[in-house]
Amino acid sequence: MASMFLCFTLLFINICTADGYECYSSTRCLFNSTELQDIEFIRSYYYNKIEHVRFSSDVGRFVGYTEFGVKNAEMWNNNPGQLAAMRAQKETYCQHNIDLWYANVLSKSVKPSVRLHSTMAPGCHHPAMLVCSVYDFYPKQIKVSWLRNGQETTSDITSTEKFANGDWLYQVHSHLEYMPRSGEKISCMVEHASLDEPLIINWVPPMPETERLIIVGAIGLILGLILFVAGVIYRRKSGDTSLAHRFGEKQAEDWNKDPAALSLWRPQKEMFFKPDSELCFTNVLPKSVMPLARLHSMTPPGGRHPALALCRVYDFFPNQSKTRTDAGSQ
The missing domain is CATH 3.10.320.10 (Class II Histocompatibility Antigen, M Beta Chain; Chain B, domain 1)
Structure with a gap:
């Protein structure tokens, strides 16, 4: 209480x-x-x-x-x-x-991590802007500069203050407004006490959207083809071990162990097939069908004779037939 x-x-x-x-x-x-x-x-x-x-x-x-x-x-x-x-x-x-x-x-120092990316900010004098973001470094003193074709530039650059993360580490962001030029190389250079030499990050322009879509589509097509071929090979190798075949073997084994099922299927030879065979012998097999014949000539490629006669015989029953050729006295 x-x-x-x-x-x-x-x-x-x-x-x-x-x-x-x-x-x-x-x-x-x-x-x-x-x-x-x-x-x-x-x-x-x-x-x-x-x-x-x-x-x-x-x-x-x-x-x-x-x-x-x-x-x-x-x-x-x-x-x-x-x-x-x-x-x-x-x-x-x-x-x-x-x-x-x-x-x-x-007395310790922590190496910075650097990220170079592009952005669009309202009110810029130029159509493009790059941002060099430097994270998690110590001590606070650091220098961030921009290189254009290997030469340091000081124009159209704005930088933020060094922000404290609250864990003894700092971050800073530098912005460069620029006019894109073909073949120009732009880099962000970071100098800090934790680095033996300046860290230089080169700007790599992103791939155009159309090229990126083409590459993604091509990769998807190749992966689909690989999966298709792998499936065909797997089916061929599996062969008789397929699920349907294993199920059929199991079903046949179960039926062979069932005397009632065997006694039901064994009389089918006489009850089902024999009447059908008698009908076939009575109505089909004794009958005959007159053949159709067609005689035409053709030139055989690479033959030893200049001409070749071809006799074609169609639609006859039964399959016993005899063909004879009468060429004058030959």
Whole structure:
């Protein structure tokens, strides 16, 4: 019950103070090196986003900026123990952490990743614009420049400020407006402490839409042909192992094990085929059909005789026939 009451009380306090008053402090260390003379320790106290009192190691005392802050600064400055504790923070807090930062972070460098792409921005003086985006580099100092046919250019270039990612890394973007020229080579050059030599990224214009569609269509046609040929080869190799054949073998095996099925099919020879055979012998096989004959000449290619007579006989039954040729006395 007590736990439930505490949860309800905290919820009530949060709701009531959502738009209420806020008091907080921040601690900063400003430095250029690990030496004490290059370090400044700052402790600031805020009330509703307004800084009302600050301690700076360069000043050595509290300074008030509002009526409330002046009163607090006067009270704290009259406390020798509190002043001594704040003055010691420059060495115990700032210098200690700065040594760690220099050893593990500030002396390190991270190579940038570069992306070169085109874009269209409204209000440009030229019909084309390139953007060189440099991401995730450290330290902050970096130089991004543009090369046209190997020569550095400084006109029609705009660059953004170096943005902090919030993870000690930075990014920057440089824009180049240009007039496209046939055969011109445009590059983005990045110089940074993490690089042994400048990183140069060359601009490769995108392929026209028609050529891209033709290539995609050709690739699709080739893939379809490969799949078709593979399917034909697979069907030929599978042969008797096809699903239908395996099903037929299984069905025949099951029927051969069934005496009733065998007894049903064995009499079919006499019950079905014999009557049909007798009808065929009575109405078809004893009959005969008079043949049609056609005699014509042709010249055989490469023959030993200048002419060739051809006798064609059509539509006769039964298939026993005899053909004789009478050529004068021959």
